[in-house]
Amino acid sequence: MPSVCFTLFSVLLIASLPNFQGYATSDLHIRSSSPFSVALETLQKQLGYTFKSIHLLRRAMTHASFSEENNKALSILGANVIETAVSFQSLSKDIDISSKDLNLIIAEISKVESSCTGDASRLGLQKVVRVSPKTNSSAPSVVCGAFRAIFGAIAIDAANCDAAGKVFWDVHGAKLGVALPF
Numbered sequence: 001m002p003s004v005c006f007t008l009f010s011v012l013l014i015a016s017l018p019n020f021q022g023y024a025t026s027d028l029h030i031r032s033s034s035p036f037s038v039a040l041e042t043l044q045k046q047l048g049y050t051f052k053s054i055h056l057l058r059r060a061m062t063h064a065s066f067s068e069e070n071n072k073a074l075s076i077l078g079a080n081v082i083e084t085a086v087s088f089q090s091l092s093k094d095i096d097i098s099s100k101d102l103n104l105i106i107a108e109i110s111k112v113e114s115s116c117t118g119d120a121s122r123l124g125l126q127k128v129v130r131v132s133p134k135t136n137s138s139a140p141s142v143v144c145g146a147f148r149a150i151f152g153a154i155a156i157d158a159a160n161c162d163a164a165g166k167v168f169w170d171v172h173g174a175k176l177g178v179a180l181p182f
């Protein structure tokens, strides 16, 4: 009986192997050659973070106008990651900071028109994010949504928010040439 089992198993394995290999090879080919995949590779290098699940970054760089699988919910998590990172750092530096001052700092960093768009443009997200033909990929709401979604995607990929907060500081602080921007 064991040999029958083994034979059956071998036959099944061999029968399924060509399909599996065919799928893996073509999938790899698509991933490594499309401009979008190349852009995702570059973006990971810019972020200094390599995704275990690249589909999360793929989703983060997909606007709701492009497909039902998009970055909307990830950008909510990302916005929260950013607010948490900013609040944590502000209170770590000054435990006596007023709620008014803290809210001002959070508002400033979350403003679509200023810091968010700047950070997103520096990463060139307007050239990466996938949108429908009618959507302007440079629109602040589009690039900011994608920018925030990156940190939601990292949090899910790393299964914690600290890694995402660190990447945020690296990216946000980069414009000043310092690690911590305040």
Ligand SMILES: *[C@@H]1O[C@H](CO)[C@@H](O)[C@H](O)[C@H]1NC(C)=O
Binding pocket: 136, 137, 138, 139, 140
């Ligand atoms: C797209 O949005 C950017 C940023 O708001 C703007 O400067 C540009 O003119 C827009 N392009 C088109 C074709 O509307």
